[in-house]
Amino acid sequence: MSANHQSIFSPRYFALSIGIILSVMAVGFEGLSVTTIAPSIAGDLNGLSLFGWIFSTYLLAQIIGTLVVGRIIDKRGPAAPFTYALLLFIAGLVAAATAGDMYIMIGSRALQGLGAGAMMTCVYTAISLSYPDELRAKILGAFGTAYVLPSMLGPYVAGLIADQWSWRFVFWGILPALVVSAVLSLPAFRKLKVQQTGGASGSSSTWMALLLTMGTGLFLVGLSMLPSMMGFVFALIGLVGMILPLRQLLPKGTLTLRRGMPAILATRGLFFAAYASTQNFLVLALIEVKGIIPSQAGLIVASAALSWCIISYLQGRWDAADQGRGRHMRIILGVFLLAVGIAIVFWIPVVSVAVAVMGQIIAGVGIGLAHPVSGVVAFSQAGEGGAGQTSANLQFADSFTPGVVIGIGGSILVVCQAAGMSLQSGLIVAMGFHLLLIVISLTASTRISQQTSRNGDPKKEGVPVIVH
Numbered sequence: 001m002s003a004n005h006q007s008i009f010s011p012r013y014f015a016l017s018i019g020i021i022l023s024v025m026a027v028g029f030e031g032l033s034v035t036t037i038a039p040s041i042a043g044d045l046n047g048l049s050l051f052g053w054i055f056s057t058y059l060l061a062q063i064i065g066t067l068v069v070g071r072i073i074d075k076r077g078p079a080a081p082f083t084y085a086l087l088l089f090i091a092g093l094v095a096a097a098t099a100g101d102m103y104i105m106i107g108s109r110a111l112q113g114l115g116a117g118a119m120m121t122c123v124y125t126a127i128s129l130s131y132p133d134e135l136r137a138k139i140l141g142a143f144g145t146a147y148v149l150p151s152m153l154g155p156y157v158a159g160l161i162a163d164q165w166s167w168r169f170v171f172w173g174i175l176p177a178l179v180v181s182a183v184l185s186l187p188a189f190r191k192l193k194v195q196q197t198g199g200a201s202g203s204s205s206t207w208m209a210l211l212l213t214m215g216t217g218l219f220l221v222g223l224s225m226l227p228s229m230m231g232f233v234f235a236l237i238g239l240v241g242m243i244l245p246l247r248q249l250l251p252k253g254t255l256t257l258r259r260g261m262p263a264i265l266a267t268r269g270l271f272f273a274a275y276a277s278t279q280n281f282l283v284l285a286l287i288e289v290k291g292i293i294p295s296q297a298g299l300i301v302a303s304a305a306l307s308w309c310i311i312s313y314l315q316g317r318w319d320a321a322d323q324g325r326g327r328h329m330r331i332i333l334g335v336f337l338l339a340v341g342i343a344i345v346f347w348i349p350v351v352s353v354a355v356a357v358m359g360q361i362i363a364g365v366g367i368g369l370a371h372p373v374s375g376v377v378a379f380s381q382a383g384e385g386g387a388g389q390t391s392a393n394l395q396f397a398d399s400f401t402p403g404v405v406i407g408i409g410g411s412i413l414v415v416c417q418a419a420g421m422s423l424q425s426g427l428i429v430a431m432g433f434h435l436l437l438i439v440i441s442l443t444a445s446t447r448i449s450q451q452t453s454r455n456g457d458p459k460k461e462g463v464p465v466i467v468h
Contacts, residue, residue: 008131008139016130017139019185020123021146026177027116029150030093031058033158034109037167044167047102056220057106058113059403060213065117066399067209067249070392073125079189082122086182089115090175097171117395122189124391128379129192133324136379138316140372145312148305208245215241216404223411227418235411250393257440261381261390263447268374269397270441271335273405274434275367278342279304280406281413281434285348285427286356300356304341304364311368319376327373328449334370335445338363339438346431348424370445377448409433 008017034041038054041047065088069081092111099105123143131139158170219238225231247255253262279301286297315330341363345351351359375394382390409430416426 006135008135008142013131013135013139015184016126016188017142019181019183019188020126020139021142022177022181023119023123023185024143024146025150026174026181027089027120028147029158029177030112030171030174031116032150033170034058037158037162037170040162040167041105042102045099045102045105047105053106054109055403056217057109058116059220059399060217061110061113062117062399063213063216063396064209065114065119066121066392066395067117067212068206069118069121070389071206073122073391074389078122078125078129078192079186081118082126082189083182083186085115085118085122086178087115088112089119090178091115093171093174093178097168117399120398121391121395124375124394126185126189126192127375128382128391130188133376133380134320136376137319137324137327137372140375141312141316143375144368144372145309148308148312208248212242212245212249215239215245216400219404220407223407226411227415250396257444257447259447259449261378261393263444264374264378264381265393265397267331267335267441267444267448268371268378268394269401270437270444271338271367271370272398273401274342274437274441275338275363276402277405277409278345278363278431278434281409281427281430282345282351282356282360285345285351285424289348289424289427290351292353296353300353300360303357304360304367307361307364308368308371311365312372315369315372319373324376324380327377330369330373331377331448332442332445334366334368334373335438335442337366338370339366339435339442341366342431342434342438346428346435348427348431374448405434405437 006012034054041054065085069085072081088111092108092113092115095108095111096105099108127136127139127143158167161167161169161173215238217238219235219242222231222233222235222238225234243255250265251262252258254265257263257266283297283301286292286300292300318326318330341359341361344359344362345356378390378394412430412433413423413426416429417423421429
């Protein structure tokens with residue numbers, strides 16, 4: 001049976017596909033659930049002053065888990081890193097479920113971030129190594145659906161569990177899915193082999209990942225202190241501390257939108273960050289400015305998740321129909337539709353329930369196109385021996401950039417209100433920042449095709465790799 005007529009759920013791929021989907025759903029559900037139950041956690045553990053670190057610690061640990069494991073995968077394969085990542089994530093869940101104070105909770109979030117970052121990088125690698133190019137669009141579509149589905153039910157279910165029993169049961173409840181995922185996927189992971197990559201031991205990239213984590217932490221701390229002068233100083237020092245490791249850890253030219261792999265990663269990081277941050281601030285606008293109740297605001301945002309799921313499924317069929325020839329245009333169209341969706345909700349005074357739903361549906365269609373297809377294109381340009389590096393880059397784009405952009409958006413609100421502007425005006429400025437990111441992403445999306453030589457082959461410089 002040819003790959004075009006195979007299914008990701010055929011006997012050859014069934015166990016791995018289900019294992020991947022369960023892993024992604026567990027990580028996605030946990031992340032969204034913590035957003036819902038974090039106030040209860042901070043209240044019960046007498047740690048309201050440390051509330052923000054529930055999220056920041058997870059993000060900072062995720063950076064290390066994502067970037068370091070990519071190098072390990074390309075040397076030893078994904079089976080051992082995936083096993084350790086699962087154990088770290090499970091240890092983090094158990095520690096969170098039994099936490100007696102806020103410091104233990106923050107430590108548990110660090111374990112969860114390390115595990116989640118490493119686990120998702122291993123999952124991307126398994127997709128690159130296990131599935132032929134013709135099926136990657138389908139499994140990445142299922143990946144996207146598995147990540148998005150928790151956004152429709154996760155917050156509500158987590159809130160219900162916390163109300164009826166305790167927030168601790170939210171963490172306990174994720175463990176069965178991870179156990180089943182391990183049983184199904186680990187045998188398949190052990191069969192995966194990677195081409196050994198040469199070069200240095202990789203210790204320099206580990207130090208760069210740690211430097212990036214420290215710089216990002218300082219940057220986020222500075223943003224939280226704005227508009228004080230000390231906040232500006234910390235944010236500036238943190239920003240400088242982020243630039244050097246980013247230039248070393250990402251493919252050369254990512255920050256300048258160089259054609260090929262750098263442009264793919266820049267496109268993905270920017271549009272995903274703009275989408276995720278818009279979701280957060282749209283909910284805030286609906287509740288605090290428009291007076292819509294939280295449950296209704298959640299349903300409005302869920303409309304994007306619904307259209308994302310549908311398009312993620314359909315794009316796999318479209319990819320098979322045109323044998324991947326339309327991938328570039330689907331990414332450009334997806335980013336353009338994201339721009340349209342964000343533009344619709346940009347001007348808060350005209351936003352109503354109908355307008356918000358319309359914008360969310362269009363944005364969901366856009367990201368449902370751009371997100372999985374950008375992953376397929378990245379893997380097709382990865383070259384031999386670079387599966388772990390490419391997987392780490394994709395996961396990095398999905399986690400690091402949104403976390404930083406959401407932090408910047410929050411500081412925009414604080415600075416605007418300190419300047420005497422209303423919350424509504426601050427939200428408009430934040431949404432304008434998201435639009436700017438989408439415009440840059442759209443520009444980068446026109447540069448994702450590799451440069452070709454006169455004989456039609458991609459030039460080697462179009463496929464850069466992480467510098468160790």
